[in-house]
Amino acid sequence: MSEVKFSKEHEWITLEGDVATIGITKHATEMLGDIVFAELPEKGSNVEKDGTAGVVESTKAASDVYTPVSGEVVDTNQSIVDDPAKINEDPEGGAWFFKLKIKDSSEIPAIPNPFE
Amino acid sequence: VRFHIQQDSDIPASTQLNNQICFAIAARHFPPGHRLPSTRQLAMQTGLHRNTIIKVYRQLEIDGVVEAIAGSGIYVRDNLTKREFTKSLYSKDKIKKAPDQEAKTVIDNLISLGFTLQETREILNNEIEWRIKCGSRIIVSTPREDIGASMLIAEDLSGTINVPVEVVPMEELEKIFPLDLKNLKQNCSKYSFLMNEDAGIYDDLIITKIEEGYLIILNAACKDKDFEILSNLLGSKFKMNLDNNRSLIAIQGPKSVEILNSIINGVDQLNFMTGNWFDSDNQKLFVTRSGYTGEDGFEISISNDKAEKFVENLIEKGAQLIGLGARDTLRLEAGLCLYGHELDINKTPVEANLRWAISKSRLLNGGFIGSKKIMNQMQDGANQLRVGIKPEGRLIAREKTKIFDDTDTQIGEITSGTFGPSVNGPIAMGYVDREFSKVDTKILLEVRGKKYPANICALPFYKKNYVKGVN
Numbered sequence: 252m253s254e255v256k257f258s259k260e261h262e263w264i265t266l267e268g269d270v271a272t273i274g275i276t277k278h279a280t281e282m283l284g285d286i287v288f289a290e291l292p293e294k295g296s297n298v299e300k301d302g303t304a305g306v307v308e309s310t311k312a313a314s315d316v317y318t319p320v321s322g323e324v325v326d327t328n329q330s331i332v333d334d335p336a337k338i339n340e341d342p343e344g345g346a347w348f349f350k351l352k353i354k355d356s357s358e359i360p361a362i363p364n365p366f367e
Numbered sequence: 368v369r370f371h372i373q374q375d376s377d378i379p380a381s382t383q384l385n386n387q388i389c390f391a392i393a394a395r396h397f398p399p400g401h402r403l404p405s406t407r408q409l410a411m412q413t414g415l416h417r418n419t420i421i422k423v424y425r426q427l428e429i430d431g432v433v434e435a436i437a438g439s440g441i442y443v444r445d446n447l448t449k450r451e452f453t454k455s456l457y458s459k460d461k462i463k464k465a466p467d468q469e470a471k472t473v474i475d476n477l478i479s480l481g482f483t484l485q486e487t488r489e490i491l492n493n494e495i496e497w498r499i500k501c502g503s504r505i506i507v508s509t510p511r512e513d514i515g516a517s518m519l520i521a522e523d524l525s526g527t528i529n530v531p532v533e534v535v536p537m538e539e540l541e542k543i544f545p546l547d548l549k550n551l552k553q554n555c556s557k558y559s560f561l562m563n564e565d566a567g568i569y570d571d572l573i574i575t576k577i578e579e580g581y582l583i584i585l586n587a588a589c590k591d592k593d594f595e596i597l598s599n600l601l602g603s604k605f606k607m608n609l610d611n612n613r614s615l616i617a618i619q620g621p622k623s624v625e626i627l628n629s630i631i632n633g634v635d636q637l638n639f640m641t642g643n644w645f646d647s648d649n650q651k652l653f654v655t656r657s658g659y660t661g662e663d664g665f666e667i668s669i670s671n672d673k674a675e676k677f678v679e680n681l682i683e684k685g686a687q688l689i690g691l692g693a694r695d696t697l698r699l700e701a702g703l704c705l706y707g708h709e710l711d712i713n714k715t716p717v718e719a720n721l722r723w724a725i726s727k728s729r730l731l732n733g734g735f736i737g738s739k740k741i742m743n744q745m746q747d748g749a750n751q752l753r754v755g756i757k758p759e760g761r762l763i764a765r766e767k768t769k770i771f772d773d774t775d776t777q778i779g780e781i782t783s784g785t786f787g788p789s790v791n792g793p794i795a796m797g798y799v800d801r802e803f804s805k806v807d808t809k810i811l812l813e814v815r816g817k818k819y820p821a822n823i824c825a826l827p828f829y830k831k832n833y834v835k836g837v838n
Contacts, residue, residue, distance in 0.1 A: 285788070287761065287763065287786035287793075288761045288762065288763050288786065288793070290815075306815065308763050308786070309786075310692070310696055310785055310786045310788065311692050313763065313765065332761075335761070
């Protein structure tokens with residue numbers, strides 16, 4: 252698996268072959284507070300780089316989740332929909348959002364860690 | 368503190384902002400020494416041009432409310448005198464107008480209505496006399512949450528300030544508020560509203576019986592028009608007394624009585640919505656059993672130099688610090704209305720399901736502003752009603768979410784919506800057409816272009832625990 256890269260919108264992304272796994276950063280979860288709702292893209296749908304690919308809501312606010320790369324949604328993490336608190340507990344591990352079969356790996360952002 | 372500028376208001380945006388900053392200072396959201404937001408921040412928050420903000424800040428500086436420290440920012444002055452503050456609260460636009468011209472206009476208007484000059488004189492005389500009589504018995508202060516601070520203002524007024532003292536006849540107050548004021552006991556508070564003739568709610572407020580009269584506490588978010596409306600209705604001159612040396616601390620929740628009583632012995636003897644003076648650590652504190660969280664709780668007015676230590680003491684005894692966002696969640700769980708969300712000028716107390724706040728005797732006999740509409744709606748039913756709404760699943764439907772029936776017809780709108788931690792699920796309040804207002808009615812909520820099922824449910828979402836029968 253490739254090293255973790257980050258988008259400016261506080262998503263993280265890793266790449267394995269041509270399948271990218273995307274989630275939101277720990278920093279994003281800390282800004283949002285207790286997350287109580289998550290919505291994921293539909294499996295089989297196509298998402299465009301920097302387009303909306305989900306929603307997270309805390310008690311404070313609703314926030315769109317963007318995809319840092321284009322691709323076809325091949326898997327989604329239903330467990331965070333059932334228990335959104337998981338996103339706060341393990342945002343950069345078990346609480347990934349969706350997997351994409353990507354078209355162009357050069358789209359992957361080059362930011363190693365935007366908060367260091 | 369968030370400032371909200373009403374673009375469609377007759378009051379210029381700069382005056383609105385000026386007033387709101389003054390209120391924030393008076394309500395101690397901006398205590399002395401506090402740095403005001405930068406003009407850039409405020410421009411972003413309010414949508415006003417930076418030049419407007421700069422203009423308002425300059426005016427506040429001229430008025431002596433704030434001082435600019437070069438290279439650092441604008442700070443709330445800590446040596447505000449009551450006079451300077453009072454002065455800055457009044458709109459200067461009015462003074463600029465030629466008074467004789469204004470008088471001519473009023474007289475012309477009365478004559479055009481068919482009154483003779485003699486009658487006009489009598490009408491004006493009566494009006495002026497009545498207003499003088501009313502004097503300054505009504506004291507207006509900022510937020511509903513700050514009963515304690517306002518009690519102090521009243522206390523101060525009775526002793527230290529030379530305010531013309533006349534008693535407002537109770538009957539006159541009752542023309543405005545649908546309350547049974549004669550039977551309101553001293554130091555007791557009631558929730559009420561300012562209404563127009565159509566029973567539209569200008570603002571909600573708390574009115575408290577104090578020794579010398581009544582105390583009216585308006586919202587902090589403060590409609591700029593509140594003063595104007597009240598003075599039009601009552602004709603009294605409002606005075607605001609800024610006590611710079613006090614802070615207000617709210618402690619809320621089921622354990623608040625236990626925690627606070629260990630510091631201020633005797634507060635457990637207060638009933639909800641009452642207050643009194645207590646001695647603690649060699650100082651006099653005014654404590655009210657109040658708040659807006661739907662839980663038992665207290666608000667303590669305390670001198671600034673002791674406030675920090677007092678809070679630390681509370682934390683030591685088990686209290687925790689929270690923000691206003693948390694309070695908003697709590698009040699929604701408790702089914703409490705917030706002005707600008709559940710309440711506005713287009714909603715009546717009947718539609719808002721606030722009939723409980725209108726005294727029974729007044730409901731029967733009327734005679735207050737808006738009473739006709741209220742009595743009609745009581746008889747015939749209102750077209751729309753405020754309801755509790757529970758989305759199915761985990762979906763959160765926030766303010767302005769449209770509500771539909773199963774035929775795709777819009778039947779209402781959400782006014783507040785969030786996730787309720789105590790009920791562990793999404794909750795909302797909103798208005799729906801009357802025929803859909805029954806508990807368990809199925810409705811649809813449109814969120815991000817899709818429709819999701821939800822149910823009308825009873826309020827509150829979380830049972831409150833107010834203490835009423837202590838003594």
